[in-house]
Amino acid sequence: MSLVYAGILSHAPGITGRANLVDNEEARDEFYASLEKQRLEIEETGAEVLIVIAAEHFANFFMDNMPAYCIGIGDKHSGPIEDSEWLKIEKTKIPGAPELATRLVKSVMHSVDVAYSEEWRCDHGIMVPLNFLTPDYDMPVIPCNINCQGPPLTPLSRVWQFGEALRIACDEQSEKIAIVGTGGISHWPATPDSGKINEEWDRAFLNQLMHQDKQQLLSYVDEEVYAEAGQGGFEIRTLIAAAAAAGGRGDLQFYTAALPIFAVGCTVARFDISP
Amino acid sequence: MSLYQVQKFLYNLNRDEQIQNSFTKNKEEVLVDYDLTEEESNALVSGNIGLLYVLGVNGQILMHFAAYLKIEWFDYLQAMRDGIAEHGPVRAGIYAMTGGGKQFAQAPDSSDGEGVGDSSQ
Numbered sequence: 566m567s568l569v570y571a572g573i574l575s576h577a578p579g580i581t582g583r584a585n586l587v588d589n590e591e592a593r594d595e596f597y598a599s600l601e602k603q604r605l606e607i608e609e610t611g612a613e614v615l616i617v618i619a620a621e622h623f624a625n626f627f628m629d630n631m632p633a634y635c636i637g638i639g640d641k642h643s644g645p646i647e648d649s650e651w652l653k654i655e656k657t658k659i660p661g662a663p664e665l666a667t668r669l670v671k672s673v674m675h676s677v678d679v680a681y682s683e684e685w686r687c688d689h690g691i692m693v694p695l696n697f698l699t700p701d702y703d704m705p706v707i708p709c710n711i712n713c714q715g716p717p718l719t720p721l722s723r724v725w726q727f728g729e730a731l732r733i734a735c736d737e738q739s740e741k742i743a744i745v746g747t748g749g750i751s752h753w754p755a756t757p758d759s760g761k762i763n764e765e766w767d768r769a770f771l772n773q774l775m776h777q778d779k780q781q782l783l784s785y786v787d788e789e790v791y792a793e794a795g796q797g798g799f800e801i802r803t804l805i806a807a808a809a810a811a812g813g814r815g816d817l818q819f820y821t822a823a824l825p826i827f828a829v830g831c832t833v834a835r836f837d838i839s840p
Numbered sequence: 841m842s843l844y845q846v847q848k849f850l851y852n853l854n855r856d857e858q859i860q861n862s863f864t865k866n867k868e869e870v871l872v873d874y875d876l877t878e879e880e881s882n883a884l885v886s887g888n889i890g891l892l893y894v895l896g897v898n899g900q901i902l903m904h905f906a907a908y909l910k911i912e913w914f915d916y917l918q919a920m921r922d923g924i925a926e927h928g929p930v931r932a933g934i935y936a937m938t939g940g941g942k943q944f945a946q947a948p949d950s951s952d953g954e955g956v957g958d959s960s961q
């Protein structure tokens with residue numbers, strides 16, 4: 566078994582970029598502490614590589630050629646694409662794991678026609694998680710993106726299959742691999758409604774996610790998600806893929822809707838790895 | 841109406857420092873490569889976040905453009921509200937305003953609780 570860790574965490578540019586605008590410092594610091602705990606837990610598993618299942622925010626692809634799924638197989642990735650003062654993360658290079666990533670792509674291709682890229686650019690969707698989970702950029706990272714921005718979007722049943730395919734691929738490797746899924750739950754980022762969070766919807770979704778309730782998770786419909794959880798809710802794809810890869814129950818280690826300046830319900834969770 | 845071209849330009853700008861440098865030096869020259877209406881071209885040259893938002897530019901793309909323009913967070917949110925007040929509801933895409941112009945997050949020094957913008961959507 567080479568998948569040694571599976572979890573989820575939020576990403577949003579405000580989590581790093583607007584830390585100074587928080588009016589609830591206690592909640593912020595508790596969230597940061599949970600992320601640090603997640604970093605330590607990953608470290609304790611002896612993970613050698615970190616797979617980040619993230620949402621494409623137009624750092625790599627546009628509507629001239631938009632893959633539903635893509636895995637970064639380059640020997641390094643660059644980021645953030647955003648203004649580094651705005652995101653409060655310096656521009657840097659992140660080590661990749663080209664050989665392992667290529668093996669994963671080959672394996673995943675048996676069930677999902679995943680695209681691959683040797684020129685990966687990271688936006689806040691990956692840089693914010695890395696800022697907390699591998700702040701010195703000393704751990705090889707394999708980025709995976711799911712298109713959650715440019716409809717038509719991949720169906721949730723395929724998302725589940727992608728997560729399972731990644732799991733099978735990981736289990737074929739000798740390296741110790743950690744996977745995190747990073748997405749928002751309900752949120753309305755990059756609109757005037759930024760900061761709006763549907764906590765009840767989030768908690769219901771997270772409960773299903775922590776219980777591996779596949780039937781409920783795959784029953785979400787984009788039109789309803791849009792109405793109740795905003796276009797940011799389309800990113801549940803990343804979280805569902807992580808749950809499918811893990812296969813085991815989750816432990817919701819942190820959730821708060823009390824940091825609207827971060828524009829997302831802030832979440833940290835860890836899954837058991839099914840045998 | 842060439843929203844696709846507007847977004848494609850911003851996508852290229854947002855992820856390429858060389859294009860950013862060229863655009864800083866001579867905006868019109870960079871835009872020649874894109875099939876834009878005069879309204880779209882003016883909005884890009886002047887950094888009119890409100891109008892670009894109403895035209896339907898994807899929120900992630902527009903947010904990254906606002907960051908490149910060094911617009912402060914709350915000014916950026918207000919610019920989108922002002923765009924709606926001036927030009928009407930968002931015309932395309934998945935980033936419509938649905939909160940009636942309400943502010944869901946406050947600047948730490950603002951004391952007026954849940955402010956209400958002058959929305960028309």
Ligand SMILES: [Fe+2]
Nearest residue numbers: 620690749800
């Ligand atoms: Fe996102």
